[in-house]
Amino acid sequence: MIMGNFTSLKYACFLSCLVGCVGALSAKGNKVDKINGRNIPQQVHIGFGETTNEMVVMWSTEHNDSSVVEYHTGDNSDENVKTVRGNTVYFPENANGLQFFHRVLLSKLQPGVKYYYAVRGEKRESISDQFSFVTPDSNEKQIFMIYGDMGTMTKSLPFIVYEATGETKYTSIFHLGDIAYDLGRENGAIGDKFFTKVERMAARIPYMTIPGDHEMFPKSKNQYLHRISNPGKEWPMRPEDLWYSVNIGKVHFICISTEVFFTNKMNIQKIMDWLVQDLEEANTQRQKYPWIVVMAHRPLYCSTDDKNEDCTKAHSVVRTHLEDMFYFYGVDLVFSGHQHMYERTWPVYKNRVLAYNYLDPRGTVHIVIGNMGNVYLTEKGSKPGGPWSSFISRSEHEMYGRLYVYNSTHIYWEVRGAQDNDLYDSRWIIQRIHGPFNKSSIFIPDPLGAAGAAWRRQQEDSSDFINLRFFYMNGDDYTNRITVLTFTVIILLFGLCFKKKILNIVRLCFVKQESLPK
Template identity: 35%
Template sequence: MRLYLLVFLFGVSWARGVDWSPNYEQPEQIHLSFGEKTNDIVVTWSTFNDTTSVVRYKNYGESEWQLVMGSSKVFIDGGQMKRPQWIHRVTLKDLAYDTRYNYIVGLSPAQSAPLSFKTPPAGEDWVVRIAIYGDMGVNNSMSLPFLLKDVEQEKYDLILHVGDFAYDMNEQEGRVGDEFMRMLQPLAASLPYMTCPGNHESAYNFSHYSNRFSMPGAESNLYYSFDVGPIHFISISTEVYYFTEYGLKLVVNQYEWLKQDLAKAASKVNRAKRPWIILFGHRPMYCSNSDDMDCSLEYTRTGYLGLFGLESLLQEFGVDLVIWAHEHSYERTWPLYDNQVYNGSYQHPYTNPRAPVHLVTGSAGCREGTDRFIKHPKPWSAFRSSDYGYTRFAAHNTTHIYIEQVAVEHAPGAAEGDVIDSFWLVKELHAPYIGI
């Protein structure tokens, strides 16, 4: 009789679109992000029932656990089944810097296994190490095994995912998003996973992105900034220029916010403290791929009828590096502004460059494969590759950044996981670009 009852209940729940599992209160899809500062760590996770939002944590060397309560919000997928889940957020505030913590999400019997993370060092004088990539899906996520190995070896302090997740998070009534977030957990539950939206997040007004990720931005996480070490990072949404059905007001709001944020970051006091200004967003201002029109329609660069274009702000406030994805490839430019190259010198183009450097890194791996390039590279294109891979970044100090691209498959003459491109960006003076 009990077996028949279970079968009946399973059939009813499946018909109603409810996930049937004895662990429906079990925390899953656990991931971290920075809060308002780098020693505030936000823990985000999902359950499929309304449970207590709680995290227990302790310093790695201590025995006594501290308990922090948070809040949850029901998120209903926009598909036909209106499938719900509860997304929980707890902020661990004012943690000790450069310290490893153990933490457990939820309460027994529905709690996570013990997890851990390490807070970054205090101040600006330390080497910031980052994995950077975009366009990674549930299927064909070629870079994931290599990233997991890197994270296990503690090679990074944070990750930047530059748009396009899961392919797509809304598919199968949101189940693809759930699977992707489960897949990310070994990475994102161990170190801050900082993001920006891409075009594949557009469904239901970007609701999967805005609900699943906890970035410090006020505009539904679409744009925000944060400081880490000697770097001021700025995350923007390129999608506000392309999905105008959600309102041109977002274009204007982001432009005005960005201008104010850049002015503050480029002030004399702040630039002396954190000289590097790095912006990242999904669709590139410059690329030389041949797959579609994206490399000839860069609204983020030019704006609409010359209004609200962002490239002039890069010049005005001396942005050092701009990171993009969207194209399923890797491409590095020479120092570049308005389609013109402004190298530091012929022998050392990236030493004291006279314009921002652009980097496209969208080949982490997804069901759409990688993208080809036009036959002849543009004059501003310094290196490009269609191999699957991801980018490693290290800001060594206030003057030197080292960047390398790792190929994970099909690298000509190189084994999987080998570095196929690298360069040093050297700037002794961080300031607006004059004379361009």
């Protein structure tokens, strides 16, 4: 293990040096391009539109130019390449960076298809490298990378970029606020540096974000509004509308700004009204999108030693506004950052643990994964903040999370080190009764399980004679079938033990009695 970790660290260091060299060569190339009059697109990144059948492509340039995307599905012959135009905005606040931001919306994409694209200005000489992305297929397993509080100072940033573009096929990346540290620092130079460093992954995997407190800093706020485009929202974005939702696979993701509770309180009622409307709609579609997952910057629960943090207080502002709503509408998971640590709770409501397991939880599970920025600040939780705390990482490693959504009932969560990829935490969450937690529900399994449902559909679609081999040839739903077998044996044993009494009862009920002579 030690040798493996050492090899991983050497590889990460080599990769970091390689990225630096590439950056230096790129900077040299930009000087040549400027001399030749070329306006090469840089900092390319993508994100979902209002649905996963839409993709937003964004980039920056040094000089004013058109915003054009050319894309195809593998055949780049002229008749198969589509060209889409978008918008360009001038952003003078980016005094030490690129001041022209571009945005193009690709629509009517097909699910599960790999698209190749390049971006350019009006002249073809300005075309970028070719990138690609794959649109999600709702029938397939989805994998999401999740982390918070990551900037240019994060030591593991080169590893994260390598991991995101490696063997694991991520559906999207969620960055839970506090981006770049900070987007507006050095008059935009840091924002440019960050999006240059993440381009390799953000140009290929939808890079979804929410604002943190650092995005509300005066010099960073407008940067965030121009560099990011939220699904279904205007661009440049409006500061009073920094929240959105999007359905990906089996999950309804709700991405909110918790900063409204601490900055512009005029927006509190607006976000609360929007949340109610969104959650109401989401619960009407629970059959199609059973999981509801919230992405937020500030956590509702945490065990940090810093008692000035909102999540440690008895009357937490964020918890006061959101917890009842999450419980009432059955929000399954809440991911957050802000605290530079890792922590996972049991299903919890009002500081009360509802179960010490993750089987059909009747409350929300909260996960804090904000320690990607711990080179900037490391926070510790020396003891659990309450009985609801299930796991706290004592390590000061930078970590990231993977969320595997297998189907309507099973998801798997794991946390890995961002320098050695070692596994630090993992849990299955099984939820078979999606819906509001305030309604009492009892899960009664189909006696034949999922295999039985599939078998019945097969019989409806086929005229063949009943084929029971389906049950023992399929490997799924083993537990339910064992349960059925166990109860069948119990019933048979009960019948054997009390067969005389059972026969007498049957005789009394169904056999006609002869009347006795007077």
